[in-house]
Amino acid sequence: MSDTAGESLADRLVAANFARCDGVLHVSGLDLRGLAETYGTPFFVYDADLFRRAYRDLAQAVEGFAVVDYSVKANPVPAIIRVFRDEGAGAEIASGSEFAASWAAGIEPRHILFAGPGKSDLDIEATVAGGIGEIHLENSEEMARVAEAAGRHGVVQRVAIRINPGPDAQGGAMRMGGKPSPFGFDEEELEAIVDAVEAEPRLRLSGIHLFAGTQGLAAATLLSQWAYGLSLAERVAGRIARPLETVDLGGGLGIPYFSGDTALDLGAIRAGMPALIARVASDPRLATARIVLEPGRFLAGPAGLYVAKVRAVKLSRGSRFVITDGGMHHHLAASGNLGQVVKRDYPVTAVVDRGGPRSPCAVVGPLCTPLDMLARATPLPDLAAGDLVAVLQSGAYALTASPTGFLGHPRPAEILVDGGTAREIGPAGW
Ligand SMILES: Cc1ncc(COP(=O)(O)O)c(C=O)c1O
Missing domain, CATH: 3.20.20.10 (Alanine racemase)
Incomplete structure (x- = not known):
């Protein structure tokens, strides 16, 4: 799976592993917006x-x-x-x-x-x-x-x-x-x-x-x-x-x-x-x-998505920042602080993407450190508070390899979708 012009890695992973119905990202037939309502954000979802x-x-x-x-x-x-x-x-x-x-x-x-x-x-x-x-x-x-x-x-x-x-x-x-x-x-x-x-x-x-x-x-x-x-x-x-x-x-x-x-x-x-x-x-x-x-x-790795909700979108000196409720405390690897020397962006996609124009933005988390950056320059459509974004390839070395205690934010839910139904499997499942 190498890059081809116009199509991002995120697009190709969505096409290969997930599906969009009317522009809305689904996991094994389930609308991610529904999962966000049921379990709250941010959350990890895995497709069995x-x-x-x-x-x-x-x-x-x-x-x-x-x-x-x-x-x-x-x-x-x-x-x-x-x-x-x-x-x-x-x-x-x-x-x-x-x-x-x-x-x-x-x-x-x-x-x-x-x-x-x-x-x-x-x-x-x-x-x-x-x-x-x-x-x-x-x-x-x-x-x-x-x-x-x-x-x-x-x-x-x-x-x-x-x-x-x-x-x-x-x-x-x-x-x-x-x-x-x-x-x-x-x-x-x-x-x-x-x-x-x-x-x-x-x-x-x-x-x-x-x-x-x-x-x-x-x-x-x-x-x-x-x-x-x-x-x-x-x-x-x-x-x-x-x-x-x-x-x-x-x-x-x-x-x-x-x-x-x-x-x-x-x-x-x-x-x-x-x-x-x-x-x-x-x-x-x-x-x-x-x-x-x-x-x-x-x-x-490929089975997992990390889904976060946009809290604010702001322009700073010409750069667009999408501020979400998810970040490095749940997904250190995507922030580039686990085994990367220079931060490169994990594939990130908007949960609702109906094909409008995209422009590069930084996707950042709620922690007060510049390290809390899920993507530095990733092409996303227009987003507003309340919209959802998903980090792909998040099934391995994500939550388990992250500093969940840092700044005291709650742990995310972990959800397994299997046979068309979703259930929580995180620490509560122990
Ligand atoms: C002994 C051993 N086995 C397996 C693994 C899994 O590696 P990977 O996730 O790259 O397959 C590791 C990773 O550190 C390891 O140390």
Whole structure:
């Protein structure tokens, strides 16, 4: 999905994922103005069918090579995890609370993987006691603490080694390894770590984990990363002289956020499968492994909209500012303050757009900081107080990655639309 003249990314996303009836944006047949009246603004709304579509598209693209789990950090609301669970996903979690959310959503603990560089004693205790499928070790202290917890519970805990790839690792045209990182063990010390885990009777080395970075839009890069992950898996399986049970190749599949972004080509991913499948099938060290992808953004991002109401529109020295009740306290990523060096605009659209002229405006929030800017210069039609705007691609790393306590504004509702009906699923749904 790349830009074409005259049509914005927001227009193309609306056409691909949502619908306008008489110019009014709908989610799975429901008028957003009605949702705003029922739930108040601002709010997040998610379309369950879009979650399912993303999951199925990816699962089909990698069929025969890998299974798809859901990285809960992208959006940890249990009702959303449940949608993915019903599609067949296990979960990748980063805290005890995400473990609880996944469990509440019906994912069996043995289908949950726990990664994260600074796991707390409490989280290790809870996940080991709860029978988690695999804990991904990121440093030696953690290895010792997981072993102690396993000893206390009288279990042998399945663990994977998270590997920070070495300088020779290539992800397509991009060098993906060789950088210092707090995540995982450096590939250069892999054999020593493997031996240390193998020497620990309270741990069973069941897999490896490689996570090479987020927001990957190039299929060739992802395919090379996965191939590199297989070579690391072969190396570890050779060292322990038995096949691995899991090879976790991470998430990191991207979605288009900015003008000029091109959507990940799942056809190209599919075209890369025969080579990977043949390689796995021909190597007894890999043939029985469960190869896992655990994306968050790709699965959850496109299904979500953040909808805010216009409070005022004003001109300042020739620039148009649309001041809304939504902002960075709910959607830090759209404000450009999460992982962007230079702010670029997320796709934003007017909920009612009947095709009149558009002109660029800044869409800002109610917080008294210039950082509270949802869009710097986005083309929108004439707007007035009471109108609604929607930020697209807001299903992942939105509310969960935002400073909701900042300035004491209320939390937004989170609404799931499924089968033509809407229901609130936010913290109240816990
Ligand atoms: C270990 C691990 N797995 C999966 C993810 C999900 O990444 P993404 O949402 O880019 O797919 C992350 C993101 O930080 C991660 O650290």
